[in-house]
Amino acid sequence: xxNFINFxxxxxxxxxxxxxxxxxVSMALVSIAIVFVLTYxxxxxxxxxxxxxxxxxxxxxxxxxxxxxxxxxxxxVDGLMMRIQLTLPGMEFLxxxxxxxxxxxxxxxxxxxxxxxxxxxxxxxxxxxQIGARDVAFPFLNAVSFWSFAFxxxxxNISFVIGGSPDAGWTNYAPMxxxxxxxxxxxxYYLMGLQVAGIGTLATGINFLVTIxxxxxxxxxxxxxxxxxxxSLITSIIIVFAFPILTVALALMTVDRIFGSHFFTLTxxxxxxxxxxxxxxxxxxxxxxxxxxxxxxxxxxxxxxxxKQLFGYKAMVISMVIIAGLSFVVWVHHxxxxxxxxxVNSFFSVTTMLxxxxxxxKIFNWLGTMYKGRIRFDTPMLWSLAFIPCFVIGGVTGVMLxxxxxxxxxxxxxxxxxxxxxxxxAGTVFGCxxxxxxxxxxxxxxxxxxxxxxxxxxxxxxxxxVCFLPMYFLGFAGxxxxxxxxxxxxxxxxxxxxxxxxxxxxxFAVFVYNxxxxxxxxxxxxxxxxxxxxxxxxxxxxxxxxYNFATVPKIEGPEAYWIMKSKGETTYDKEKVEPIHMxxxxxxxxxxxxxxxxxxxxxxxxxxxxxxAGLIGVLVCMFIRSFDYxxxxxxxxxxxKETEEKARGGEK
Amino acid sequence: MSSEHSEGFPKKHIVGFIASIVLTIVAxxxxxxxxxxxxxxxxxxMVLAVIQACIQLFMFMHMTETDSGGxxxxxxxxxxxxxxxxxxxxxxxxxxxxxxxHDGGGNDAEMENHEDMDH
Ligand code: HEM
Ligand SMILES: [Cu+2]
Numbered sequence: 228x229x230n231f232i233n234f235x236x237x238x239x240x241x242x243x244x245x246x247x248x249x250x251x252v253s254m255a256l257v258s259i260a261i262v263f264v265l266t267y268x269x270x271x272x273x274x275x276x277x278x279x280x281x282x283x284x285x286x287x288x289x290x291x292x293x294x295x296x297x298x299x300x301x302x303x304v305d306g307l308m309m310r311i312q313l314t315l316p317g318m319e320f321l322x323x324x325x326x327x328x329x330x331x332x333x334x335x336x337x338x339x340x341x342x343x344x345x346x347x348x349x350x351x352x353x354x355x356x357q358i359g360a361r362d363v364a365f366p367f368l369n370a371v372s373f374w375s376f377a378f379x380x381x382x383x384n385i386s387f388v389i390g391g392s393p394d395a396g397w398t399n400y401a402p403m404x405x406x407x408x409x410x411x412x413x414x415x416y417y418l419m420g421l422q423v424a425g426i427g428t429l430a431t432g433i434n435f436l437v438t439i440x441x442x443x444x445x446x447x448x449x450x451x452x453x454x455x456x457x458x459s460l461i462t463s464i465i466i467v468f469a470f471p472i473l474t475v476a477l478a479l480m481t482v483d484r485i486f487g488s489h490f491f492t493l494t495x496x497x498x499x500x501x502x503x504x505x506x507x508x509x510x511x512x513x514x515x516x517x518x519x520x521x522x523x524x525x526x527x528x529x530x531x532x533x534x535k536q537l538f539g540y541k542a543m544v545i546s547m548v549i550i551a552g553l554s555f556v557v558w559v560h561h562x563x564x565x566x567x568x569x570x571v572n573s574f575f576s577v578t579t580m581l582x583x584x585x586x587x588x589k590i591f592n593w594l595g596t597m598y599k600g601r602i603r604f605d606t607p608m609l610w611s612l613a614f615i616p617c618f619v620i621g622g623v624t625g626v627m628l629x630x631x632x633x634x635x636x637x638x639x640x641x642x643x644x645x646x647x648x649x650x651x652x653a654g655t656v657f658g659c660x661x662x663x664x665x666x667x668x669x670x671x672x673x674x675x676x677x678x679x680x681x682x683x684x685x686x687x688x689x690x691x692x693v694c695f696l697p698m699y700f701l702g703f704a705g706x707x708x709x710x711x712x713x714x715x716x717x718x719x720x721x722x723x724x725x726x727x728x729x730x731x732x733x734x735f736a737v738f739v740y741n742x743x744x745x746x747x748x749x750x751x752x753x754x755x756x757x758x759x760x761x762x763x764x765x766x767x768x769x770x771x772x773x774y775n776f777a778t779v780p781k782i783e784g785p786e787a788y789w790i791m792k793s794k795g796e797t798t799y800d801k802e803k804v805e806p807i808h809m810x811x812x813x814x815x816x817x818x819x820x821x822x823x824x825x826x827x828x829x830x831x832x833x834x835x836x837x838x839x840a841g842l843i844g845v846l847v848c849m850f851i852r853s854f855d856y857x858x859x860x861x862x863x864x865x866x867x868k869e870t871e872e873k874a875r876g877g878e879k
Numbered sequence: 880m881s882s883e884h885s886e887g888f889p890k891k892h893i894v895g896f897i898a899s900i901v902l903t904i905v906a907x908x909x910x911x912x913x914x915x916x917x918x919x920x921x922x923x924x925m926v927l928a929v930i931q932a933c934i935q936l937f938m939f940m941h942m943t944e945t946d947s948g949g950x951x952x953x954x955x956x957x958x959x960x961x962x963x964x965x966x967x968x969x970x971x972x973x974x975x976x977x978x979x980x981h982d983g984g985g986n987d988a989e990m991e992n993h994e995d996m997d998h
Contacts, residue, residue, distance in 0.1 A: 555964050
């Protein structure tokens with residue numbers, strides 16, 4: 228018994244850190260509050276029926292987005308803690324170990340558990356609507372994807388109170404992350420958290436690839452697809468080919484750590500640099516996975532608010548196809564300093580600079596779209612407009628980094644930190660905010676408040692530049708990345724950066740408050756087309772019925788809805804309504820991934836019995852599913868008519 | 880999306896299943912305890928991997944029962960491209976021109992290394 232208590236205090240729970248005690252208490256309080264509210268309002272059944280078992284792509288999309296915003300909060304708090312520590316020389320807010328943990332969880336959470344899920348959430352909601360489908364190709368698998376992401380994120384996030392956070396950077400380089408230098412459960416959290424979430428991402432890639440290729444409405448030819456759908460298609464292809472590399476790399480390192488093999492170890496003829504190699508073979512395609520859908524969002528928004536058809540649609544598509552290929556042959560630019568020979572480094576310098584070309588083409592597409600447009604400056608458009616110059620700064624400094632010889636100077640300095648935040652925040656985060664505000668009325672039946680939206684935009688955008696522009700110069704001044712104290716000479720720029728971070732935090736807070744405020748006070752949408760939209764998602768009513776389209780329209784050209792509007796067509800043709808075949812809900816995805824969580828938790832602690840138990844649970848769920856011949860159900864014509872008439876009562 | 884449950888014994892699947900397990904065991908044996916010279920082991924594993932991939936594609940992935948040939952061809956080409964990049968690219972970056980010579984280092988040492996590799 229005493230042993231057990233010692234284990235709990237010394238190893239299991241993280242003890243001795245006031246900040247973490249605070250987090251523990253607040254987590255416990257929030258959990259109790261949630262349980263209380265659900266019980267008090269008798270919402271457990273509702274939660275299970277409507278959300279935990281759903282296979283509806285729209286609800287899954289919304290759950291993704293909510294989780295991503297929560298993760299943006301967690302990652303943002305990590306970012307702020309780092310900024311506090313780096314504001315002044317000699318700060319004692321975080322010690323070096325804690326700082327290492329914080330930048331590791333910050334980077335990992337932002338990329339894996341924030342950026343990707345946010346975009347996948349938007350894809351989930353919008354893609355089937357844009358192509359005229361009633362759900363994704365594999366709705367059950369879609370639910371599996373979501374729950375694997377959710378439980379993977381949970382696993383990764385509990386590490387800081389149970390067992391300790393990983394601390395080898397989001398890149399988790401060997402040998403630093405190996406068993407020798409880093410014993411204990413913390414690195415295993417990284418490996419298993421990403422592994423579990425990665426299953427879901429891979430499944431999502433397959434799902435959307437098939438959905439976009441196979442589920443298009445009649446007449447929706449490939450070159451008539453909305454550009455966001457195109458960008459998601461390319462993203463899915465990259466996911467399908469890149470994620471297996473990560474899966475293998477993670478598995479090899481897990482075997483190294485838990486079962487004592489020597490793939491990446493220093494001893495036993497392991498090759499630590501092979502980890503870096505495999506990691507970036509996945510990692511570079513990954514950065515395109517989180518930027519391409521954002522490009523698609525900006526294209527939709529810019530064309531809608533400039534009230535013009537997208538300029539150079541074909542060029543856009545071709546550049547994305549080229550990017551999909553090139554993104555697999557640039558990975559070595561992340562470790563030019565490893566010491567490969569001149570041939571290797573030159574080759575990857577050239578490919579890296581090449582990939583800037585199709586990216587540059589797209590900038591001109593956006594500018595061309597706005598040229599002579601009658602631009603409206605609503606919040607989604609503001610995010611998109613700010614994106615262009617900020618992203619150009621990020622892109623140009625990226626080309627600077629691409630020159631191998633010069634990279635020996637920039638490598639692992641704040642110059643790099645500035646660069647990737649300029650592309651990730653101005654690209655991905657602005658894109659997510661633009662997309663969410665743009666599609667918000669479709670999802671929730673009301674717009675986000677414009678005034679609050681603009682306030683949050685200005686705070687966030689100015690704060691972002693104030694925070695990260697100085698970091699380029701800190702890099703020139705020699706400030707290394709992943710350092711927990713600063714030299715006095717870096718102080719002025721560091722203070723500036725921290726002020727910027729505070730402004731961003733205010734911007735984010737206003738954004739979240741805006742969600743609440745709009746829920747309470749925004750006028751409700753009476754029809755489906757909130758922004759005078761052009762693509763098919765705006766043809767549906769708001770709220771979108773769960774079967775999406777009562778009658779699937781015949782697509783006659785690009786910008787399907789624009790054409791329908793000019794002809795007065797809708798997605799409800801009384802004469803043509805037929806029973807609609809829909810998939811049934813299922814609790815298996817949730818339960819299966821809960822078992823996966825238990826098993827992975829066992830592996831993290833190297834409790835093999837628990838890992839095996841979890842695995843058996845997963846296999847049983849798969850078995851049950853294999854013999855489940857539920858083919859879904861049909862929505863009756865009467866129900867469709869009733870729903871549509873009610874939803875369309877407001878129109879005319 | 881009503882799926883047809885085809886009657887009869889799933890012969891193809893069983894054969895594919897057994898073949899894929901056998902291939903995996905042979906590969907593991909080749910690597911662990913065959914005692915062959917390294918180049919032979921690598922060649923053998925590569926050959927087995929290609930056979931394995933074909934079995935997966937034809938026995939389980941319904942490669943031949945499809946009406947969307949163009950898409951399949953595109954996907955397969957991309958798959959081969961990525962597989963080649965991963966294997967050949969890793970070998971190239973991790974061995975050629977990589978200077979193991981840490982005392983003195985510098986360009987000369989690297990040039991020498993190159994020559995070692997080329998011959
Ligand atoms: C909310 C505002 C943000 C602030 C204040 C912030 C701040 C920082 C700081 C100070 C570092 C670390 C530096 C170091 O010691 O090397 C860092 C690293 C990093 N950040 Fe952010 N960041 C923010 C948002 C983001 C976003 C939105 C993303 C991605 C979508 C992101 C991705 C990363 C990554 C990948 C790293 C590298 C982590 C590592 O070194 O392993 N950050 N950030
Ligand atoms: Cu890269």
